[in-house]
Every structure is written in C-alpha cells, then in structure tokens.
Amino acid sequence: MKTISAVLMLLLLAGCASGPRIDTSYSSTGHDSRAQFIILHYTSTDLPRSLQLLSGRDVSSHYLIAESPATIYRLVDENRRAWHAGESEWNGRTWLNATSIGIELVNRGYVESADGRRLWYPYSEEQIDALVVLLKDIMARHDLKPGAIIGHSDIAPQRKVDPGPLFPWKRLAEEGLLPWPDADAVAAERMRYASAGLPTIAWFQDALAAQGYRVPRHGHLDDETRNVIAAFQMKYRPARFDGEPDAETAAMLQVLGNQAGR
Structure with a gap:
C-alpha cells in the first residue's frame, strides 16, 4: 500500500513539474515582435x-x-x-x-x-x-x-x-536600413532658409520631436536643446555637430519630415 501511494505521489509531482496543460489549437494574429x-x-x-x-x-x-x-x-x-x-x-x-x-x-x-x-x-x-x-x-x-x-x-x-x-x-x-534626406531637396531648402531666415527654436524642437527625440518644447535654446540638435547633426551631418540651429540643419529636418509625410 505504501509503495502504491509513493508511486502515485511521484506521478503527481511529475505532472506538476511539467506545468499546466495548455491548448495551442488556436492562435491570434494580433501581435508583433517585442523588439521595436x-x-x-x-x-x-x-x-x-x-x-x-x-x-x-x-x-x-x-x-x-x-x-x-x-x-x-x-x-x-x-x-x-x-x-x-x-x-x-x-x-x-x-x-x-x-x-x-x-x-x-x-x-x-x-x-x-x-x-x-x-x-x-x-x-x-x-x-x-x-x-x-x-x-x-x-x-x-x-x-x-x-x-x-x-x-x-x-x-x-x-x-x-x-x-x-x-x-x-x-x-x-x-543599404535601405534607414531614411536619409535627399541631397538636392536639402540644398534647395537650405537656400530658402538662408535667404528667408531660420525657423524659430520652437520649430526646431517640434521637428526634432517628430523625428523621435526627447526634446524640450518651451521655445528656448537651452543646453538640453543644443544636445539634441548636436545628436541629430552627428548622425546626418557629422562634419559639424556643434548644436547650433542653422540653415542646413533646418533643411535636413524639413526634408526628412516631408519624406515621412509630415
């Protein structure tokens, strides 16, 4: 009797160790990768x-x-x-x-x-x-x-x-792995900004936020905003990434926004 009880207990423990029985005959299409x-x-x-x-x-x-x-x-x-x-x-x-x-x-x-x-x-x-x-x-x-x-x-x-x-x-x-601003479009926008004047700091902040950056939205050129501008410049214009809002940076932001449909 003790032997039978011991066997039943072992079987019960083995069942618990294997986890619950899960029905996988249905699956949802409403999912995507954890990695975004x-x-x-x-x-x-x-x-x-x-x-x-x-x-x-x-x-x-x-x-x-x-x-x-x-x-x-x-x-x-x-x-x-x-x-x-x-x-x-x-x-x-x-x-x-x-x-x-x-x-x-x-x-x-x-x-x-x-x-x-x-x-x-x-x-x-x-x-x-x-x-x-x-x-x-x-x-x-x-x-x-x-x-x-x-x-x-x-x-x-x-x-x-x-x-x-x-x-x-x-x-x-x-290689088709990320968007890049069209050079001719950037040149045209740069000339426009050079002659008409730069957008406001609030515009730069909004445009950077639209790209994905976390940036202040108060319309002032503070150190935090300069750091975000510098990060953007380092990526798209690595020859100069001083954090200064200039015509070329504005042009690249404008063209990238246009290409994304914003």
Whole structure:
C-alpha cells in the first residue's frame, strides 16, 4: 500500500513539474515582435575588456561585433531583455531595454587631445560589413521598418554620444536600413532658409520631436536643446555637430519630415 501511494505521489509531482496543460489549437494574429528598435553603441574599449564587461551582471548587450576579424558574438538571446539602453526615450517610448535589441561595436570612441578636442576612432570596413548583414537579418525576422535602427546618442542625447560622428549612418541608409534626406531637396531648402531666415527654436524642437527625440518644447535654446540638435547633426551631418540651429540643419529636418509625410 505504501509503495502504491509513493508511486502515485511521484506521478503527481511529475505532472506538476511539467506545468499546466495548455491548448495551442488556436492562435491570434494580433501581435508583433517585442523588439521595436535596434540600438547601436560603441564599447569605448578593446575586445577583451568589452567581452569582460558585457559578460558581467551590470551591463549587457544582445550582440557584440569585433573589429578584425569582425566576429559577431551573441551574448543575450533576442527574446530576453539586455541592459544596454538605460534611461532612454524614442518616439515617446521610455526605458527602451524592454523593446530593443542592443548591438555593441568594439571601438574606443575618442580620446581628448592636448588642446581639448576629441579625436574619434574610425570603424573598420569589415566591422560595418558584418553589422549590415546582422541588421538585415534582425530586421527581416522581426519585421522592422527602416528607421528602427537608432544610436545611443539618439535615445539619450543628454548623456551619450555613441556610436559617434565616424559611424557611417549614410552607408546604412544606402543599404535601405534607414531614411536619409535627399541631397538636392536639402540644398534647395537650405537656400530658402538662408535667404528667408531660420525657423524659430520652437520649430526646431517640434521637428526634432517628430523625428523621435526627447526634446524640450518651451521655445528656448537651452543646453538640453543644443544636445539634441548636436545628436541629430552627428548622425546626418557629422562634419559639424556643434548644436547650433542653422540653415542646413533646418533643411535636413524639413526634408526628412516631408519624406515621412509630415
């Protein structure tokens, strides 16, 4: 009798361990991917230190791409949340770790020169080639549209500058991975703004917010607004990203808005 009771108890425990019985004969079409954005970073250090940091408990990323050879390391499964974005916002969504895939590129970022200038480290062509392949694969699997790829400096412009001014955003645009302002249209709009005068600061703030940036909306050119303008310029006009609202920046914002139908 004791033996039979013991067997029944083991069977009961085995049933509990396997979890509840779930009917999967129906499925909904009302869903999409957890991942809505892909966020690009640089590591600010070399490969061994990058692997050490990203394999620990404090910070993580779904992928890490080395310089040469451009090995792609998967550090966190895409279905899991990695800790790479921190306090962040884009298109009204906040704390983007929950809705993004993070990709770190091994790159030292910059060093300060003797006169206080930042000297930025370039990315290897091999590394960017590997990134493009990875991005196309992720976007296809998660059904993401062009524009879903953003930089850490886009989502946290008050505290981050990566992936920096030497990151080749235009190359990604040429691969069909993100929108890019038409050069002829930008030239025409720039001439118009140069002759007619710049829009108001409130206009710049509204246009940047329409792109996705978190930006003040009070109509004043404060440090926060300058940082957001600089982040936008670093992406679309990396030759000069001083945070000053000028005719070319206005033209790029106008053309991007027109292309998006705004």
